[in-house]
Amino acid sequence: MSVDAAQLAGSPEDEVKTLPGVESISSASQSAAVPPLQDNEEDSFYLTFPSANEQLTDAEFERACELIDYYIEEGNRIVPYCVERGRDPDLFDRGNVWQEGFVDFLGNMMLSKKYNNLNRMRLIAWHFSAYRLFDLSSVTEPPPSEWFNVFYSRGVEELPDDVDSLIHESYDPWHRMETLFPRLDNIIDKVDAKYLHSQPLRFGEIAASYRGFMVNGDSIRYWGGVAALYRTRVLEQIERKIAERGMCRVLEIGPGYGGLAYQLKKTYGDKLQFIAVDLVESLIYSSIYLTTLFKEKALFYTDEKVVTADNGLVFVPSFRSPEFFRAISDIDLCINTISMNEMTAAQVDYYAQAVSMCLAKDGIFFECNRDALRAGPGRIEVKSYIALQFAERLSVENTEVAGDGNLDIWSHALSPAIVTASEREYPASVLHYRRGVR
Numbered sequence: 170m171s172v173d174a175a176q177l178a179g180s181p182e183d184e185v186k187t188l189p190g191v192e193s194i195s196s197a198s199q200s201a202a203v204p205p206l207q208d209n210e211e212d213s214f215y216l217t218f219p220s221a222n223e224q225l226t227d228a229e230f231e232r233a234c235e236l237i238d239y240y241i242e243e244g245n246r247i248v249p250y251c252v253e254r255g256r257d258p259d260l261f262d263r264g265n266v267w268q269e270g271f272v273d274f275l276g277n278m279m280l281s282k283k284y285n286n287l288n289r290m291r292l293i294a295w296h297f298s299a300y301r302l303f304d305l306s307s308v309t310e311p312p313p314s315e316w317f318n319v320f321y322s323r324g325v326e327e328l329p330d331d332v333d334s335l336i337h338e339s340y341d342p343w344h345r346m347e348t349l350f351p352r353l354d355n356i357i358d359k360v361d362a363k364y365l366h367s368q369p370l371r372f373g374e375i376a377a378s379y380r381g382f383m384v385n386g387d388s389i390r391y392w393g394g395v396a397a398l399y400r401t402r403v404l405e406q407i408e409r410k411i412a413e414r415g416m417c418r419v420l421e422i423g424p425g426y427g428g429l430a431y432q433l434k435k436t437y438g439d440k441l442q443f444i445a446v447d448l449v450e451s452l453i454y455s456s457i458y459l460t461t462l463f464k465e466k467a468l469f470y471t472d473e474k475v476v477t478a479d480n481g482l483v484f485v486p487s488f489r490s491p492e493f494f495r496a497i498s499d500i501d502l503c504i505n506t507i508s509m510n511e512m513t514a515a516q517v518d519y520y521a522q523a524v525s526m527c528l529a530k531d532g533i534f535f536e537c538n539r540d541a542l543r544a545g546p547g548r549i550e551v552k553s554y555i556a557l558q559f560a561e562r563l564s565v566e567n568t569e570v571a572g573d574g575n576l577d578i579w580s581h582a583l584s585p586a587i588v589t590a591s592e593r594e595y596p597a598s599v600l601h602y603r604r605g606v607r
C-alpha cells in the first residue's frame with residue numbers, strides 16, 4: 170500500500186499524487202474575558218466556575234446549532250461521497266477506538282442542540298484531552314458516582330443550569346488545582362510567557378489563577394505542546410515563515426476541541442492559518458469553539474482547489490481530505506498528538522503519506538503518539554508508518570507534551586537550526602536525531 174514519498178514530495182501543478190485507498194489525484198480576539206470570581210482573596214488566588222464565564226449569546230448559540238446541523242449533514246454524506254469516488258468509507262470514518270459509542274454517547278449530549286450543553290461544552294469534551302474538567306481529574310480516575318448520571322452516562326439530555334453548586338458539593342476544587350502547579354511551574358519556567366495563554370473563560374471553563382494565568386489540567390496538555398514547539402525552535406521557524414510571506418499554515422490532524430489551536434492562534438492571530446482535519450463529529454466541537462473565540466473568516470472545506478490566506482480557520486472533514494491534500498502543498502507545520510495511535514493502521518498509513526505530500530519542503534510534522542505496546546492490543550505501531558515517509562527524525566523523550574506519547578519531529582529537510590537548538594536545550598540522553606530514516 171505504501172507509496173514512495175519521493176513520488177509525493179514537491180507536488181508541481183501537474184504531478185500525480187496518490188494516497189492509499191484513494192484514487193490517483195492530480196494536483197492542480199478572543200472575546201473579552203469576564204473577570205473571574207474572587208474565591209479566596211486571602212491567598213490572592215482565584216477560581217472561576219462556569220457561571221462566571223462569558224455565556225454564549227443567542228447569536229452564538231444559533232450559529233453553533235447551524236454548525237451541528239451542517240456536520241450532521243456532512244456525516245450523512247460520507248458513504249455516498251466515498252463510494253462515488255471508489256474509496257473505502259472505513260478509511261474516512263470513525264475507526265479503531267473512535268468507532269464505537271461516539272455518536273450515541275456524545276451525540277446525545279452534543280447533537281441535541283441544547284443551550285446548556287453548548288454553553289458548557291468544555292465540561293463534556295473530556296474524551297479529547299483525557300482531562301475531565303467537571304471534576305478536575307484525569308479520565309483514568311473513576312468519576313464521582315453522583316456525577317455519573319449528570320455528565321457521563323448515555324442519554325444525558327441537557328446539563329443542569331446550576332453546575333457550580335454541583336462542583337462545590339462534590340469535591341474540593343482548590344485541592345485538585347494545587348496538584349497541577351508543579352507541572353505548570355515546569356513549563357512557565359522554561360517558556361517565554363508571550364507564548365502561553367490563559368484558558369478562555371467561555372464554554373463552562375473552570376480555572377484557577379496561577380502566576381498570572383487562568384489554568385487547569387488542559388493548560389498542562391496544551392502548554393506542553395507549546396513548550397516543546399518553543400524549546401525545539403519550531404516556533405522560531407514559524408516566525409521566519411510569517412516574516413517571509415506574511416502568514417504561515419498550520420494543519421492539525423485530530424485537534425480535539427481546539428485547545429492547542431487556541432494557544433497558537435492567540436499568539437499569532439490572523440498570521441497563522443489554522444487548518445483542522447478531523448472526523449465530522451469532532452469538527453462540531455472545534456468549529457464551534459474556535460469560530461466563537463476567533464472572529465476570523467472560516468472556511469468549511471468542501472472541495473476548493475485553492476485555500477486562500479484570508480481564511481484564518483479551515484475545517485476539513487476527513488472524508489473530504491483527499492481533495493484538500495491534493496490542493497495544498499505548502500503546510501509549514503503539521504501536528505498530530507494522541508490521535509494516530511487511536512486510528513486504524515490504514516488510516517495512519519493514509520495520513521502519514523498525506524502529511525508527507527502536503528508539507529512544504531522544510532515543513533515539520535510534530536507528532537506525539539503512544540507506541541503500540543503502551544496503547545495495547547488492537548493498536549498499531551504508528552511511528553513505523555511515518556518513518557516510511559520522512560528523511561529526518563528528531564525524537565525527544567519525556568518532554569512536557571502530555572498524554573504519555575513519544576514526541577517526534579519529522580521532516581523532508583529539517584533546518585539545522587532546530588537540531589542544534591534542541592541539542593542545546595535537551596540532555597543528550599533524551600534526544601535522538603536520525604537522518605536517512607526512510
Ligand SMILES: C[S@@+](CC[C@H](N)C(=O)[O-])C[C@H]1O[C@@H](n2cnc3c(N)ncnc32)[C@H](O)[C@@H]1O
Pocket residue numbers: 260261262263264267296297298390422423424425426428446447448451487505506507508509511512516572
Ligand atoms: C484523543 S483526541 C486528541 C485530541 C488532541 N490532539 C489532543 O491532544 O488533545 C484524538 C483526536 O483524533 C481525532 N481522530 C480520530 N480518528 C481520526 C481520523 N480517522 N481522522 C482524523 N482525526 C481522527 C479525534 O476526532 C480527536 O480529535
